[in-house]
Amino acid sequence: MRKRILGLDPGLAILGFGILEYDPATSRDLNPDLEVVDFGVIQTPAGTEMGSRLCTLYEDLNSVIETYRPDSVSIEKLFFYRMGNTILVAQARGVVMLVLAQHKLPFVEFTPAQIKQALTGYGNADKKDVQEAVQRELKLEKLPRPDDAADALAVAMTGWFRLD
Numbered sequence: 001m002r003k004r005i006l007g008l009d010p011g012l013a014i015l016g017f018g019i020l021e022y023d024p025a026t027s028r029d030l031n032p033d034l035e036v037v038d039f040g041v042i043q044t045p046a047g048t049e050m051g052s053r054l055c056t057l058y059e060d061l062n063s064v065i066e067t068y069r070p071d072s073v074s075i076e077k078l079f080f081y082r083m084g085n086t087i088l089v090a091q092a093r094g095v096v097m098l099v100l101a102q103h104k105l106p107f108v109e110f111t112p113a114q115i116k117q118a119l120t121g122y123g124n125a126d127k128k129d130v131q132e133a134v135q136r137e138l139k140l141e142k143l144p145r146p147d148d149a150a151d152a153l154a155v156a157m158t159g160w161f162r163l164d
Contacts, residue, residue: 004037006070006105007156009148010078010096012088015042015057016148019068020138020156024163034160036138037068039149054095061099073100073107074159076115076151110158115151118158130154 002021009016018039026033042060044053075096078089100107113123119133131143131150137157144150 003072004068004070005156005159006065006068006073007152007154007159008073008075008096009151009155010075010089010093011148012053012057012092013044013046014146014148015061015092015096016040016146016150016152017042017061017064018144018149018153018156019064019070020153020160022160034138034157036140036153039144039153041146041148050091054091057092057095058099061096062103065099065103065105070105072159073105074155075107075109076155077109077111108159108162110155110162115154115158118161119154127151 002023005020005022007016007018007020016039019037021035021037023033042057042064044056048056075093078086078093110118116125116130117123119125119137120129122129127147131147131154134140134150134153134157135143138153144153
């Protein structure tokens with residue numbers, strides 16, 4: 001029976017998501033059958049009232065989960081760089097955690113350095129290197145766009161790499 005991993009790159013303005021599917025029986029083969037089911041973003045307009053933006057994240061993430069029925073979730077951990085932005089992302093992450101709890105979905109979190117290390121072998125790799133690793137490993141014809149969706153696929157791949 002195939003399983004699905006949902007990768008999330010949380011943000012208030014843009015929340016990236018990526019869904020991968022695999023067969024647990026062959027997931028450790030030299031040439032695993034790891035397949036991209038879908039990827040994209042949930043966007044909330046900057047001029048919109050905060051409560052409305054959080055509701056959009058809630059409703060749209062619920063739709064993604066109900067549509068794709070993931071078995072597990074991998075999330076990028078909050079990265080502190082500007083206090084104002086960090087608070088906004090933390091609020092979005094709260095909505096994400098609520099949705100996951102309501103669906104009783106297990107999740108793991110990874111730092112940006114852990115994701116870079118898992119995909120490129122180097123914890124300080126740049127964004128382009130990570131995106132190229134996603135493209136190569138998932139056998140995609142072109143780099144996934146937008147960047148937030150590519151990041152979410154990288155998060156999902158990191159979760160898959162870390163499976164027992």
